Every structure is written in structure tokens, then in C-alpha cells.
Amino acid sequence: MHKLASWRELLDSIITTPAERERIATAIGVRSITLTRWVKGESIPRPQNLRQLLHALPRDYQDQFQELLEREGWLSPLSVEAEAVLVEKISFTFVNEVLDTRATTPDTLRFWAVSRQVLQHAIRHLDPEPMGMAITVVRCMPPGSDGKIHSLRESGGLGTRPWESNLEHQAMFLGAESLAGYVVTSGRPATVQNLTDDTMFLPSYRADYEMSAVASPLLYANRIAGCLLFSSTQPNYFGQTSRLMLIHGYTNLMALAFEPEEFYPPELIDLPVMPPLEVQRRHLAHFREYVIDHMRASTQTKQPLTFIQAEQQAWQQIEDILLHLPPE
Structure with missing residues (x-):
């Protein structure tokens, strides 16, 4: 077996597949081409990049990668130990970066740009090892014909293994049966330290790999737009006060991705149990078909929809179907 002589050789062997290269790049907040440049020596990563890269690699490679970094003088053992200590505050530099993004991004891209920026920073900060975490943006669906909000929808997120890095396509509707539904209804954060505990009093839908969870409401002027849902593969992962304070801070930053009209008065929240x-x-399998149908129909009325508007109508169509399904 060929013994790898440098961290660049090891990284090169790990990122041979585009999917793994993209996953690692997303996890550390760089473009995939940057990883290739590091491998070729065309670009020099900063120590912070290397520490993030170390934690983003598959666990089977982390010890070897760290050993190569230390042997070549790129990283000292003390710097890795220091990185493992949870930083209890969100830096003002990052807060300012989010504010800049919000101020300079066009309306149509603002939600994606701000939410992506916050999610990437949060998941690196809260799961530096990584041990396995998912952060999901849960949004209120628009009010129905009765003026009430009857469901929530997962609308994207990021994860570390065993979750996929991009959770956008894993959307589902949530209601009173979920921790997110409880938090949006109450307007207060809630934590479940062990989802296998049958004696817990909070409602919670347990996703794959999930052992503990926190939901934190997205608030503005005493109105609510949804919540951020944090899931971990580890029980009791959210027991530290410092970690909960970070979650509160990241939730406040995520609220900047929403428009004021996307926040609703609490009295409009009326969530049933979703299927x-x-x-x-x-029904979600037909989402793209519904989008195309709505766009085609709109062209016949001479009021063509944008793709985003057609998607929203498709989500509302599926929501209506789910709300009116007979009990199984």
C-alpha cells in the first residue's frame, strides 16, 4: 500500500468523486475548485481553513490528516485542541457579514443568500468535530382561505454526516405532532435531550439519525415566521447553556433572511396533526408536475407566474391535499 507523504496527497485521494468534493467544500464554506487548487499547490489555505477541513473529512481519515499536517508544520497539536473548545459567542465580524449580505443582495436572492451564510457558519460552529448535526429552516405556510396558518414546511437546511450536506430536497410538512409545531404555536424555544425517551412531554417527530433536538422560533415584532430546527445524532447534545445561547443567536440572524410580511401574528397559528x-x-413526488401545471395555466391567463410563485402555489396545493386526506 502506497504511504501518503503529504496532506495534499491524502486530500487528493479523498476528493476523487465530485459528490465528496462538493460535500467537503460546502462544509467548510469554500468552492470545490478551491480544494483542487490546494491539492495542486496553486493556493495556500489559511490555518483556519485547514482546521475546518480536518473536521469536514470522513472520520476514518481525520487522524491521518492531522498527523500529516502536524508533521509538515501546517498545524500544531495545541491549535487543534483549542479548536475543539466551543466558542461561546458569534463574532461581530460574522454578524456584520450577514448584515452586508442582507443589505446588498437583490430581493429574489436574499433568503437563499442570508440563510445559506448563516447555516454554513452555524453548523461549523455548533458541530466542529463533526459528530452529526442537521439544521433545518421551517417556515410557516401562508394563511389558508380562513385566514389561519395550518402547517409548517421544511424549506432547506444543511447537515453533517450521517445527514446529507444539502437538506433542501428532504422537505416535509409539519404540524401539531412536531417539535417545530409546538415551538411555533407557543412562540418559545424547546429542547428534547433524548428522543428515545418515551416519558417526554413535548411532541416530536423523530427523523432518521436524530437523538436530540432544539427548535427556536423565528421572531420579528412579536410575530413569527417559523423556526430553526437543530438535530443531533448525540443524546443530550443541547444540554450546555452556551450551546443554546449560540442557537438563539443564529436564529436571530436567520430571521434577517425573511421579509416582514412573512412573519405572522401568533393568533393565526392553528396547526392540526399532519400525515x-x-x-x-x-404527494410530494408530484411537486414538479404541479409547478409546471401552474406555470402553463398562468400563461393562458396572460398573467404568467415566476418560477418562485409557481413553486409556492404547488406547495399550497400539496398542503391542501394533505389537510383534507381522510384518516388512515
Whole structure:
């Protein structure tokens, strides 16, 4: 077996597949081409980049990668130990970066740009090892014909293994059966330290790999737009006060991604129990068909929809179907 002589050789062997290269790049907040340049020596990573890269690699490679970094003088053992200590505050530099993004991004891209920026920073900060975490943006669906909000929708997120790095396509509708539904209804954060505990009093839908979870409400002027849902593979992962304070801070930053009209008065929240995921999947599978149908129909009325508007109507169509399904 060929013994790898440098961290660049090891990284080169790890990022041979585009999917893994993209996953690692997303996890550390760089473009995939940057990893290739590091491998070729065309660009020199900063020590902070290397520490992030170390934690983003598959666990089977982390010890070897760290050993190569230390042997070549790129990283000292003390710097890695210091990185493992949870930083209890969000830096003002990052807060200012988010504010700049919000101030300079066009309306149509603002939600994506700000949410992506916050999610990437949060998941690196809260799961530096990484041990396995998912952060999901849960949004209120628009009010129905009765003026009430009857469901929430997962609308993207980021994860570290065993979750996929991009959670956008894993959307589902949530209601009173979920921790997110409880938090949006109450307007207060809630934590479940062990989702396998049958004696817990909070409602919670347990996703794959999830052992503990926190939901934190997205608030503005005493109105609510949804919540941020944090899930961990580790029980009791959210027991530290410092970690909960970070979650509160990142939730406040995420609220900047929303427009004021996307926040609703608490009295409009009226969530029923939504059908289980296996039932929802049968209808979510037709999402793209519904989008195309709405766009085609709009051209006939001489009021063509944008793609985003057509998607929103498709989500509302699926929501209406799910809300009116007979009990199984």
C-alpha cells in the first residue's frame, strides 16, 4: 500500500468523486475548485481553513490528516485542541457579514443568500468535530382561505454526516405532532435531550439519525415566521447553556433572511396533526408536475407566474391535499 507523504496527497485521494468534493467544500464554506487548487499547490489555505477541513473529512481519515499536517508544520497539536473548545459567542465580524449580505443582495436572492451564510457558519460552529448535526429552516405556510396558518414546511437546511450536506430536497410538512409545531404555536424555544425517551412531554417527530433536538422560533415584532430546527445524532447534545445561547443567536440572524410580511401574528397559528412522512411522500413526488401545471395555466391567463410563485402555489396545493386526506 502506497504511504501518503503529504496532506495534499491524502486530500487528493479523498476528493476523487465530485459528490465528496462538493460535500467537503460546502462544509467548510469554500468552492470545490478551491480544494483542487490546494491539492495542486496553486493556493495556500489559511490555518483556519485547514482546521475546518480536518473536521469536514470522513472520520476514518481525520487522524491521518492531522498527523500529516502536524508533521509538515501546517498545524500544531495545541491549535487543534483549542479548536475543539466551543466558542461561546458569534463574532461581530460574522454578524456584520450577514448584515452586508442582507443589505446588498437583490430581493429574489436574499433568503437563499442570508440563510445559506448563516447555516454554513452555524453548523461549523455548533458541530466542529463533526459528530452529526442537521439544521433545518421551517417556515410557516401562508394563511389558508380562513385566514389561519395550518402547517409548517421544511424549506432547506444543511447537515453533517450521517445527514446529507444539502437538506433542501428532504422537505416535509409539519404540524401539531412536531417539535417545530409546538415551538411555533407557543412562540418559545424547546429542547428534547433524548428522543428515545418515551416519558417526554413535548411532541416530536423523530427523523432518521436524530437523538436530540432544539427548535427556536423565528421572531420579528412579536410575530413569527417559523423556526430553526437543530438535530443531533448525540443524546443530550443541547444540554450546555452556551450551546443554546449560540442557537438563539443564529436564529436571530436567520430571521434577517425573511421579509416582514412573512412573519405572522401568533393568533393565526392553528396547526392540526399532519400525515406521516410516508403518506406525504406520495404527494410530494408530484411537486414538479404541479409547478409546471401552474406555470402553463398562468400563461393562458396572460398573467404568467415566476418560477418562485409557481413553486409556492404547488406547495399550497400539496398542503391542501394533505389537510383534507381522510384518516388512515
